[in-house]
Amino acid sequence: MPENPLEAICITIGRISLSVQTNLSKLISISQKPPESINVKVSASASAPPTANSSVLATSSYLPQSTDLHTKQAGPVTREELGRATWTFIHTLGAQYPEKPTRQQKKDVKELMAIISRIYPCKECADHFKEVLRSNPVQPGSQAEFSQWLCRVHNVVNRSLGKPTFPCERVDARWGKLDCEHRMCDLQGSTTFFD
Ligand SMILES: Cc1cc2nc3c(=O)[nH]c(=O)nc-3n(C[C@H](O)[C@H](O)[C@H](O)COP(=O)(O)OP(=O)(O)OC[C@H]3O[C@@H](n4cnc5c(N)ncnc54)[C@H](O)[C@@H]3O)c2cc1C
Secondary structure, three states: OOOOHHHHHHHHHHHHHHHHHHHHHHHHHHHOOOHHHHHHHHHHOOOOOOOHHHHHHHHHHHOOOOOOOOOOOOOOOOHHHHHHHHHHHHHHHHHHOOOOOOHHHHHHHHHHHHHHHHHOOOHHHHHHHHHHHHHOOOOOOOHHHHHHHHHHHHHHHHHHOOOOOOOHHHHHHHOOOOOOHHHOOOOOOOOOOOO
16 A cells, blocks of 8 residues: 555556546447447357347347448448449349240330339439330340340440440350359240250
C-alpha cells in the first residue's frame, strides 16, 4: 500500500481506466464482426444445445438478408444489385434456352419480358424497358437468337445509362450453361448428353 493517499487514488483510477478500455475494445470488436462470422457460429452450433450466447447469435439469422451474404451487411437492395441479379437471371435463361424451343417456351419468354417491363420493382427502369421492347421485339426462335437479342437489349440499357456496351460475340463465354450435374437443369427441348 503506498504511503501517500494521493498515490493510492491515482493507482486505483489507473486500474479502473485500464479495465474500461479493455472492456470497450472487446465490445467494439464484437460489434465489428462481419455477418459471415456470425452465420458460421450459428450453423456450427445448430446441433448443440442452446446456450445464452448461441440464442443471441441465432436471432441474427432472422435479420433481412442481402443478395450476397458473404460481402454485404443486411439492408435494402440497391437498384444496381437488383439490376445485376435480374440480368444474371435473364442471361442464364438465355444460355439455357433450347436450340429448338417449343411454341410454349417461345410464348413464355415473350410473356416474361412483358411481365418484367410491367412489374420490375423500379418504375423508371420498367417504363424504359417497355420502350426498349417496343422497338426491339423479343426474338425467341432459338438459343442463339434469344441470347443475342438479350445482349442487344442489355446494351440498349447500358447505353442509356452511359455504360460501355458488351461485345455480343462474347455472350456465350460470359454466360455459359448452368453448372448443374448431368445437365439436369436443361430446359425441355435442349440438346443434352442423353440425346
Ligand atoms: C430490365 C432492366 C432494366 C433496367 N433499367 C434501368 C434503368 O432504367 N435505370 C437504371 O439506373 N438501372 C436500370 N437497370 C439496372 C442496370 O441495367 C444495371 O443492372 C445496374 O446499373 C448495375 O450495372 P452493372 O454495371 O453492375 O452491370 P449490369 O448492367 O447489371 O450487368 C451485369 C453483368 O452483365 C454483363 N453484361 C453487361 N452488358 C451485357 C450485355 N449487353 N450482354 C450480356 N452481358 C452483359 C457484364 O459482365 C456485367 O458485369 C435495369 C436492369 C434491368 C434488368
